[in-house]
Amino acid sequence: MEIITIKQLNQNIRQYERNEAPEGFDINNEVSLIGWVRSCRDNGKIIFISFTDGSRLNSIQLVSKDGVTQNHETLKGLRVGSSLIAIGKAVLTTDSSQQKFEIILSRVKLLKQADENFPIQKKEHSKEFLRDVAHIRTKTNTFYTSMKIRSELSFAIHNFFHLNNFVWLSAPIITSNDAEGAGESFIVTDDSDDNSFFGGVKASLTVSGQLHAEAYAQTFKRIYTFGPTFRAEKSHTSRHLSEFWMVEPEIAFCDLNQLMFLMESFIKFLIKIIQKKCYEEINFIEKNIDSTVVSRLENIVSVDFAKIEYKTAIEILNRAIAEGKTNFEDNEIYFGKDLKSEHEKFLCESLGNGPVFIYNFPSKIKSFYMKQNADGNTVGACDLLFPNIGEIAGGSQREDDYDKLMNRCRELNMSTEEIQWYIDLRKFGYYKSSGFGLGFERLIQYITGLDNIKDVIPFPRSNGVLKF
Numbered sequence: 206m207e208i209i210t211i212k213q214l215n216q217n218i219r220q221y222e223r224n225e226a227p228e229g230f231d232i233n234n235e236v237s238l239i240g241w242v243r244s245c246r247d248n249g250k251i252i253f254i255s256f257t258d259g260s261r262l263n264s265i266q267l268v269s270k271d272g273v274t275q276n277h278e279t280l281k282g283l284r285v286g287s288s289l290i291a292i293g294k295a296v297l298t299t300d301s302s303q304q305k306f307e308i309i310l311s312r313v314k315l316l317k318q319a320d321e322n323f324p325i326q327k328k329e330h331s332k333e334f335l336r337d338v339a340h341i342r343t344k345t346n347t348f349y350t351s352m353k354i355r356s357e358l359s360f361a362i363h364n365f366f367h368l369n370n371f372v373w374l375s376a377p378i379i380t381s382n383d384a385e386g387a388g389e390s391f392i393v394t395d396d397s398d399d400n401s402f403f404g405g406v407k408a409s410l411t412v413s414g415q416l417h418a419e420a421y422a423q424t425f426k427r428i429y430t431f432g433p434t435f436r437a438e439k440s441h442t443s444r445h446l447s448e449f450w451m452v453e454p455e456i457a458f459c460d461l462n463q464l465m466f467l468m469e470s471f472i473k474f475l476i477k478i479i480q481k482k483c484y485e486e487i488n489f490i491e492k493n494i495d496s497t498v499v500s501r502l503e504n505i506v507s508v509d510f511a512k513i514e515y516k517t518a519i520e521i522l523n524r525a526i527a528e529g530k531t532n533f534e535d536n537e538i539y540f541g542k543d544l545k546s547e548h549e550k551f552l553c554e555s556l557g558n559g560p561v562f563i564y565n566f567p568s569k570i571k572s573f574y575m576k577q578n579a580d581g582n583t584v585g586a587c588d589l590l591f592p593n594i595g596e597i598a599g600g601s602q603r604e605d606d607y608d609k610l611m612n613r614c615r616e617l618n619m620s621t622e623e624i625q626w627y628i629d630l631r632k633f634g635y636y637k638s639s640g641f642g643l644g645f646e647r648l649i650q651y652i653t654g655l656d657n658i659k660d661v662i663p664f665p666r667s668n669g670v671l672k673f
């Protein structure tokens with residue numbers, strides 16, 4: 206008998222209830238499923254098994270009855286995590302719980318009994334404990350949800366760009382440059398000997414695909430990268446990882462305003478896809494992680510993102526302190542300050558509790574490649590802040606003038622040797638270009654409401670932690 210999935214069966218039964226079942230589907234026929242035991246309750250003559258096969262978040266109930274189910278006895282002592290083939294009939298249930306049907310087993314085949322010490326038992330486990338068993342934590346509903354949303358979101362990202370005629374650039378992982386100039390790269394080799402692996406060139410793991418992205422945008426006009434990036438910063442926060450994924454579009458002939466428009470449309474598109482495709486997961490989040498998820502997501506797709514200049518943000522914060530409306534741990538706010546998360550949080554809350562763009566930052570707190578504004582002290586950069594998360598994406602219009610870029614690198618005492626090719630792009634018809642980087646995990650955090658970034662990436666790496 207052909208094995209089907211719980212997801213298929215569920216769809217067929219819903220259609221059956223609406224008299225729209227596919228041809229050949231007969232509720233009275235037996236079905237065959239393969240998967241794992243989530244939990245098990247043995248009442249002697251009847252055994253109830255909560256059963257999953259990975260195709261859906263919600264498990265289904267298998268019922269084994271003495272005298273009805275052949276080899277009922279083999280299920281005695283069945284342990285959580287065990288795998289089996291279940292054959293039986295779907296029976297519609299009348300109780301009001303979300304479960305629409307259960308399977309009355311006619312036969313069952315225990316494929317592999319799990320060990321007694323299988324770590325994921327039915328009880329609640331802490332997220333910290335589960336991080337330590339990251340190889341099996343997706344067997345919990347929370348991590349199934351997190352990783353399913355992650356997967357749907359990555360397809361949605363590729364889809365958005367594909368639909369909008371962007372070319373995907375798989376940016377290199379090993380590079381000879383520090384794209385952000387922040388000195389936070391992981392070193393692959395720093396052997397300067399001519400006979401070393403890269404002929405004396407120092408190699409590190411990429412912190413951003415932007416420089417390569419800018420090169421490709423000069424041919425294809427609209428391109429994006431989407432892949433892992435690495436940062437050796439020693440921050441122990443719930444927002445930082447040493448290995449995280451970034452989405453980086455780059456568009457030739459695009460200015461800062463057009464870029465912010467793209468960022469907003471892109472994020473709204475992604476959220477709408479998740480609302481549509483992950484309703485079961487959203488439902489789970491609403492009941493178990495964050496009861497406000499539905500309105501939070503709806504808010505993102507329906508509001509216009511606020512936009513304020515950096516200097517206005519400074520004024521808002523200072524005014525709020527002066528009027529006693531808030532008291533930050535760090536009340537020293539001045540033009541040129543790199544805002545902290547408490548300030549970002551306040552800005553989001555005071556501007557409608559939605560996303561906020563801050564743009565035109567002081568050049569001294571931003572990267573070397575950003576477009577120098579005519580005022581002489583700001584650059585055409587924008588950060589997108591999300592409530593509770595803080596910075597979710599950052600972008601800029603790029604400096605397109607060869608001499609200005611070169612001078613900026615000199616001012617910052619940067620060695621330009623490894624990025625001469627990048628600076629040279631300005632000589633070959635580089636009129637204008639803008640792009641941004643979205644922290645993929647931070648967006649998943651916002652959607653799922655999970656407060657630690659380590660819970661939205663399969664095997665998290667952070668300062669001091671590399672178990673898997």
Ligand code: 4AD
Binds near residue numbers: 384444598
């Ligand atoms: O603001 P960042 O450093 O910008 C860049 O790397 C630019 N080159 C992007 C571009 O213009 N193409 O990083 C972009 C985003 C941040 O807004 C944040 O969401 C995320 O990447 N991010 C991190 N996420 C997790 N862990 C870390 N350590 C992160 N550092 C940055």
Ligand code: MG
Binds near residue numbers: 588596598599
């Ligand atoms: Mg940034």
